[in-house]
Amino acid sequence: LSRPEVKTESTVAVMPQSPLTQVSLRGFQTSAISRDVDTAAKFIGAGAATVGVAGSGAGIGTVFGSLIIGYARNPSLKQQLFSYAILGFALSEAMGLFCLMVAFLILFAM
Structure with a gap:
């Protein structure tokens, strides 16, 4: 695991100092753990x-x-x-195929 990048003083000094610019400097960074949790949630949902x-x-x-x-x-x-x-076979099989389609959508489309 690596720590998120921290902006140095040289990059902050170039920009004008206002509260809005300081907030915008803090970008959203996803960690390896959050990506692993997302992947695990995908697999659980598909299952x-x-x-x-x-x-x-x-x-x-x-x-x-x-x-x-x-x-x-x-x-x-x-x-x-x-x-x-x-007719009953076709309807039952269609429901199974819809479930399988949703599983593939969860795995590969999200």
Whole structure:
């Protein structure tokens, strides 16, 4: 870790002495620790966003499990149950992909 740069007297003496210029001389400097905290927060946020992908997998399993149970109870509704299952699969998978997209946005766009 290195200390922030301190303005020397020679650079301050060249500028006019007023309270506003003295405030403007103190620039915002990020340290290595704050950058590490930001990076850690990115990774934690991306990990939390990918938890939704597991929910998507559970949703897909529930949809097709319900399809099998429904088909076993009433085989004559095979086509209608299958179309509902495909719709449920698509919606559940879309939510998982949205979670993954948010995770990538957190990692690479911020």
